[in-house]
Amino acid sequence: MNRRNALKLGATALAGLYLSPLLGKSYILDSSISKGPFEPNWDSLAKYVVPDWFRDAKFGMWAHWGPQCEPEAGDWYGRGMYEEGSRQYKFHIEKYGHPSKFGFKDVINVWKADNWNPEELVNLYKTAGAKYFMAMANHHDNLDLYDSKYQPNWNSTKVGPKKDIIAGWEKAARKAGLPFAVSVHAAHAWNWFDTSQGADKNGPLAGVPYDGKLTKADGKGTWWDGLDPQELYAQNHPLSAKPSNNSSVHSQWDWADGASVPSTDYSEKFHDRTIDLIDKYNPDMIYFDDTALPLWPISNAGLRIAAHLYNKSLKKNKKVQAVITGKILTESQRKAIVWDIEKGQSNSIEPLPWQTDTCIGNWHYDRRVYNDKRYKSAKTVIHTLIDVVSKNGNLMLNIPVRGDGSIDELEREIVKEIGVWMKLNSKSIYGTRPWKIFGEGPQQESAGALTAQGFNEGKGKPYTSEDIRFAQKDKTLYATVMGWPENGVALIKSLGKSSPHRTEKIKQIRLVSTGEKLNFKQTEHGLEVYFPNQKPQASYANALEII
Template identity: 65%
Template structure:
């Protein structure tokens, strides 16, 4: 067994302080003797709250200063990659990154059309039960009133408390509120800002990744230390010039330069302040397991703190949900497993979540111009499939730099709303049935890759693809297409078969009036559908037994 495997195994069994690779932090004070402690063993007490299991559907505003150029995801990294699309766009729009860096993009960002109350009212109408906003991204800019990070949205850019505005609007609509936290990775993610062009008239001139406070004399950012934002006062990681290396170093291995203790404690303090000030019920960490694990225990301390404070606020019930990626089976007991842009292919024993986006994570104008967004049908089909497997779906609606969503996105959200208003009964508060479904799509389902990424790789859903869930004594069967024959056969409900042992009393089609005619035989439950379909997306049958 090599050292890396040994440490991973130890990580599941031992408190963090025992691990030779973990730099334990200074800040920890448990609230009570029986409270959660910052160890994997202690976090394994966690139980996913019922509100999250019932909610099923959330919407997300993955919005920050990288949306200002409207040129797609990871702009703050890509603009420093010579020859890349974002680099070329940046040079043309703003100037060379040695003269106009990402800090200057922040200064361009004003969020002048941001109206959180209007957007959250729309998202509630669309059926979201929880809402998540970006608190910071890998660009390290805090979107809240942060006393530990001077580079934040109350001082620079929009000069607004964006998390505070989102939180107030979400709570007004009665939605559970969440934040997504990505800033643990700035240390290595922004190493591209330490580069220089290899070709051209400015070859060898460093980008602005290592500028200091002194360099800001007489400039708009005078008095601000760019290193508090870029965090690049450290040697480059191994193979840093390889743009793909960041993915192989995401778990703080494979030659990444270890983050300093000061960097880790600053991240810890920022995150604790975020949790205490805005009291989110959901935190999404864009990390392998928890932030900075296994090189520092900051993520463990944050998780324990969130669970303890939630328990304290809710009269002894822990209502908190922490979402993490690429979890071991043991770690899935400590938080909720999140799959990015993908779905599990089976009913998971523990609640989980898929997160995806209508377009790119950061707004990309080209997707609008090319009509490239996911349709309302794609979103609903994903939701129905995920819910049948004990999961939730969190969907990001890309927000423009100015704080608005575009007309195509609005139409998609309205389409989701129309379906959810008629069919939400088959989604909310349901639990998996004995099997998740039937049909040809499941036979061609693609396997997960890393943190997910099997979205759209399988066979498209059709009328023979059925997904099942239960609510009490009611069984819901949702067909992901409308059969041309006008008759739907649910093979898994065959009389005398292994799955359905009841006697069917009544069948209804949500969104359509009256009861449906049916025949229950050893071939399955054959349902005669109405002449006109109630929508163009998916069709939920409500099946009641004697």
């Protein structure tokens, strides 16, 4: 008798049950958790200490890649294609046909990933300075991109490319000597796919249902004969009391605001899929695209996953080397897992290590961004990295991958440009810790406040040579001037003679990128640093080594 059947029969001896003090939901005490000191509750997980490899790495790169990249039409395609009148709906009809006849399951079928070379891409990212690599294991579209025991039919080894995507990425990362991370997003398919339950309200196919409620019996004579679409779409349930749309789906991310609450079977299947992922591919890090942990607070599935990973890592390494990230965390939850800020950054030095995740384009590949040349520049990426590091954070950067598994030439050039700066200046990044203050200058005064998961990037003024960011390593202070001073002199006000932040005498200053010693003068008003006449490469951010 498996755990799920035991639950159905009401037997609690195998799994155990207790009631959530928050919502009255049944939580499972899972005997399959790897044995160790971490238990599936926030207090126990708060014993966690972030490993040094993550704190030292500072910069990771991410392949946020799956079947939704095949249309090359941007983020959340698997949801947007079912929203009548939307850009993606119109695109879908023109490219594939009506979503009652060609649904997302059929998009998966045409995704072949035939130009995917994981080793080449991972090596490119490593050369650009990435110290860890992350691959998407599944998205809200619910397709597992690995040989999934508990999603046996709707995974990338059985449909679409018929390749073990995670195995390919993992092999490439291990060969490159990079810690391997996976991102897991599938907990939300329950509500995210609810648009697939709809139908057009207008036009010749008004009232004809989209394919979101199809079952195995409907597949006779089709390419998906024998497959059950409900194992993918998970829509065999009523819609939310407040049906989600472009706005309310976000308000329901924590399973509140009238959201349809997933069944125990759904939650346990997600749990089992994720444990299977951990045990087969041994990721060093898991990124969860969830408020806190997956399915919290309606289920403790995420807590059990976290306890399992920490105990497993402790047993293997003698101390926990694993990292888990989550979003919108309380102060106490930030002790248990690493706080991730999406497309934004903190405005102060955080007491605990954290991470920002962002991308140079859209999360899923979007041909419009390429055509319009709207990618983030290497300069923007580097400025973000420096700012994040000064505040005790890491940067995880997504390079959108095309449906065929390649990146375009504009992206490739940006990655190489990032590598130019990193090669010259990385000693001011890797292995550093925050200083007494993170920086100075007008940019921070204009920075936007965090909202929801983050989303404050790009809201402040552009960085100039008046903006300084600090970090330290051993007895060395790094001050990065976020531009080239046109008058040849950088003024660092926080290092003046009267500054309370640094009382030690300054003996020497070098420009990190060239190693050149620079002249300087310390006054009551600040430290004047005299820059050379010749600009180095990538002079939009100039790290100074101060001893």
